[in-house]
Amino acid sequence: MMQELLRADNLCKTFKISKKQQRIEKTSEKTKVAVDRLSFCAYEGEVFGLLGPNGAGKTTTLRMLATLIKPDSGDAVINGSSITSDPNGVRSKIGFLTSELKLEDFFTPNYLFDFFSELYGVAPEVRNERKKRLFEKFGIDTFAEVKVANLSTGMKQKVSLVISLVNDPQIIIFDEPTNGLDVITAKVVTDFLLELKAEKKTILVSTHIFSLIEKICDRVGIIIQGKMVVCDTLANITAEKSLEDKFFEIYEEVAGEQV
Amino acid sequence: MKKNILTIMKKEFARFFGDKRLVFTTILMPGLMIYVMYSFMGNGFASKFNTAEDYVYQVYTVNLPESFQDLKSDEAIHITEIETADEAGAVKTNLENQEADLLAVFPADFDEAVAAYDSMTAQGAAPNISLYYNSVSQTSSTIYRSFCEIFNQYESALANKFDINAAEGEQYDFATEKDTTAEIFSMMLPMLMMVFLFSGCIAIAPESIAGEKERGTIATLLVTPMKRSELALGKILSLSVIGLLSGISSFLGTFVSLPQMMGGMSDEVGMNVNVYSGADFIMLLLVILSTVLLIIGMISIISGLSKSVKEAGTAVTPLMIVVMVIAITSMMGGGAQEGFYWYLIPLYNSVQCMSGIFSFTMLPVNLIITVVINIIYTLLLVGGLTKIFDSEKIMYS
Numbered sequence: 001m002m003q004e005l006l007r008a009d010n011l012c013k014t015f016k017i018s019k020k021q022q023r024i025e026k027t028s029e030k031t032k033v034a035v036d037r038l039s040f041c042a043y044e045g046e047v048f049g050l051l052g053p054n055g056a057g058k059t060t061t062l063r064m065l066a067t068l069i070k071p072d073s074g075d076a077v078i079n080g081s082s083i084t085s086d087p088n089g090v091r092s093k094i095g096f097l098t099s100e101l102k103l104e105d106f107f108t109p110n111y112l113f114d115f116f117s118e119l120y121g122v123a124p125e126v127r128n129e130r131k132k133r134l135f136e137k138f139g140i141d142t143f144a145e146v147k148v149a150n151l152s153t154g155m156k157q158k159v160s161l162v163i164s165l166v167n168d169p170q171i172i173i174f175d176e177p178t179n180g181l182d183v184i185t186a187k188v189v190t191d192f193l194l195e196l197k198a199e200k201k202t203i204l205v206s207t208h209i210f211s212l213i214e215k216i217c218d219r220v221g222i223i224i225q226g227k228m229v230v231c232d233t234l235a236n237i238t239a240e241k242s243l244e245d246k247f248f249e250i251y252e253e254v255a256g257e258q259v
Numbered sequence: 260m261k262k263n264i265l266t267i268m269k270k271e272f273a274r275f276f277g278d279k280r281l282v283f284t285t286i287l288m289p290g291l292m293i294y295v296m297y298s299f300m301g302n303g304f305a306s307k308f309n310t311a312e313d314y315v316y317q318v319y320t321v322n323l324p325e326s327f328q329d330l331k332s333d334e335a336i337h338i339t340e341i342e343t344a345d346e347a348g349a350v351k352t353n354l355e356n357q358e359a360d361l362l363a364v365f366p367a368d369f370d371e372a373v374a375a376y377d378s379m380t381a382q383g384a385a386p387n388i389s390l391y392y393n394s395v396s397q398t399s400s401t402i403y404r405s406f407c408e409i410f411n412q413y414e415s416a417l418a419n420k421f422d423i424n425a426a427e428g429e430q431y432d433f434a435t436e437k438d439t440t441a442e443i444f445s446m447m448l449p450m451l452m453m454v455f456l457f458s459g460c461i462a463i464a465p466e467s468i469a470g471e472k473e474r475g476t477i478a479t480l481l482v483t484p485m486k487r488s489e490l491a492l493g494k495i496l497s498l499s500v501i502g503l504l505s506g507i508s509s510f511l512g513t514f515v516s517l518p519q520m521m522g523g524m525s526d527e528v529g530m531n532v533n534v535y536s537g538a539d540f541i542m543l544l545l546v547i548l549s550t551v552l553l554i555i556g557m558i559s560i561i562s563g564l565s566k567s568v569k570e571a572g573t574a575v576t577p578l579m580i581v582v583m584v585i586a587i588t589s590m591m592g593g594g595a596q597e598g599f600y601w602y603l604i605p606l607y608n609s610v611q612c613m614s615g616i617f618s619f620t621m622l623p624v625n626l627i628i629t630v631v632i633n634i635i636y637t638l639l640l641v642g643g644l645t646k647i648f649d650s651e652k653i654m655y656s
């Protein structure tokens with residue numbers, strides 16, 4: 001029996017909509033349900049993919065799991081820590097990557113790695129070894145002393161990725177990890193995710209890229225309009241047809257109901 | 260716990276001190292600017308109020324009487340005696356053009372008329388001297404004043420009944436340098452210091468808090484297991500250290516140049532910064548430190564609630580006006596308040612303390628109250644900032 005490292009239980013999140021936005025959307029509803037009673041779990045050593053169209057609630061779900069925002073109701077337990085009652089416990093156990101987490105322009109990748117390592121309480125020897133390995137893997141060693149301000153988008157993303165792993169987390173939560181990367185860098189990242197999986201890490205990724213899901217995921221949850229409509233192994237979902245065809249079939253079913 | 264606060268502080272310092280331009284504009288420049296400005300103003304006043312040593316005043320007289328003939332022997336005054344009303348008219352034009360300094364018109368028989376005049380019995384008006392001058396011209400008004408003085412003295416000498424402070428070499432004014440310095444410093448410095456401290460803090464806190472929020476770098480800190488309170492305390496402590504350095508720089512600039520500026524305004528003001536002892540400076544440092552903590556705390560809260568540096572700058576303006584108004588209360592003089600309750604009012608207590616320290620009237624108990632109460636207020640503000648960091652509505656909206 002595989003060990004369950006992450007379990008989300010009826011997560012709900014509703015946002016207030018500003019007056020301006022209400023007018024744009026031509027709606028009188030003051031709130032937007034971004035995540036609606038979402039439940040799923042992820043096991044040790046597996047890659048779980050959250051697949052969904054734009055605005056489905058993927059990022060919102062991941063932000064709740066990473067304790068950046070609090071669920072309105074529901075809870076999730078990550079490696080024994082609850083996101084509602086022990087957010088600091090969760091924070092120390094996960095690595096979180098999303099495009100909204102920016103690095104300070106003024107500092108160099110080298111400085112930032114050390115700084116965040118300190119905040120996670122990583123011992124200097126461990127940190128140095130880890131830094132060397134990760135910097136080499138992503139080619140950051142060539143620009144380790146260049147200020148973030150002077151890095152390209154892709155370089156910045158590599159640094160953000162490496163920084164999210166300073167604590168060598170058991171559970172890794174990546175929001176659209178290959179967005180904005182060229183094919184070469186995207187491959188480095190996907191290969192790296194597979195390596196992490198081989199190290200028995202649990203990885204949760206969100207994406208709307210089918211090929212990424214097909215390449216790395218063991219199980220997939222399809223989110224549409226905040227609801228988990230399918231949650232199964234990739235093998236089961238793609239048993240009859242390709243992931244893409246299956247996704248459109250499900251999407252039409254669900255979105256059709258709504259119309 | 261403490262380690263994370265230090266880590267945050269170290270980062271803030273690395274950010275600040277690693278940026279030479281920032282260090283220059285917030286720490287070195289305020290002090291330098293103030294020093295240069297005040298010294299310049301002092302010199303400006305000095306040259307405005309003191310005429311060149313070798314200047315010869317151009318004085319024109321009509322009917323210069325016998326009794327004032329010895330004025331001609333004064334080397335600093337060149338006297339031209341004129342006769343006709345025509346010439347007098349030309350001199351008046353010269354006065355207007357600041358080419359002549361003074362025109363003194365005496366009655367034709369001044370000495371006789373004065374001798375004959377008795378204020379007790381006289382029917383008509385006393386003999387009159389007309390002194391024409393130009394108050395805009397520095398030299399003209401100076402020579403006008405000295406002629407008035409000469410004539411007044413002559414008048415009282417004619418009927419000398421008694422003198423005041425006539426003994427030469429006797430010290431009559433017992434105001435010491437210490438008193439003058441105390442009076443002027445206690446009036447000016449608290450006000451200036453509050454303004455400097457506030458502007459120093461406003462230059463750094465919004466950037467570090469609203470700026471990090473605006474650029475999305477604070478979210479990266481918030482996903483680490485560090486406590487929000489550690490982040491709040493680390494930020495406020497490190498910003499306060501920088502604010503303190505900026506404040507000290509402004510203080511030194513003012514302290515060193517203020518006597519020059521005051522000295523320039525008047526010869527009678529003797530000021531000496533050496534009248535203050537080490538203990539005074541330690542008290543001052545305590546007050547400034549606690550004040551900076553408080554101001555940084557206040558600005559941090561406002562910055563935390565703002566979406567951008569710009570918005571924070573606007574939102575801080577009302578607070579700045581309040582600080583200015585409170586700062587100006589020290590200009591009204593009267594020394595420091597004695598009642599301890601005055602020292603429970605934030606910002607006002609700082610102004611009062613500085614006033615008291617500079618006028619040597621500070622009660623130590625009030626100083627302690629100020630420092631302690633300011634630290635308590637700061638801790639409350641740290642708590643507020645922690646809440647702000649913890650609020651997703653404020654942090655990511």
Ligand SMILES: Nc1ncnc2c1ncn2[C@@H]1O[C@H](COP(=O)(O)OP(=O)(O)OP(=O)(O)O)[C@@H](O)[C@H]1O
Pocket residue numbers: 015016017032033034052053054055056057058059060061208655656
């Ligand atoms: N802070 C917020 N305030 C108001 N509405 C929000 C907020 N964050 C997200 N939403 C709304 O919640 C819904 C879900 O957004 P979310 O970012 O989770 O989608 P997503 O699945 O990540 O989409 P994408 O693929 O475009 O990244 C959207 O309708 C979005 O407008």
Ligand SMILES: [Mg+2]
Pocket residue numbers: 058059060175
């Ligand atoms: Mg998203």
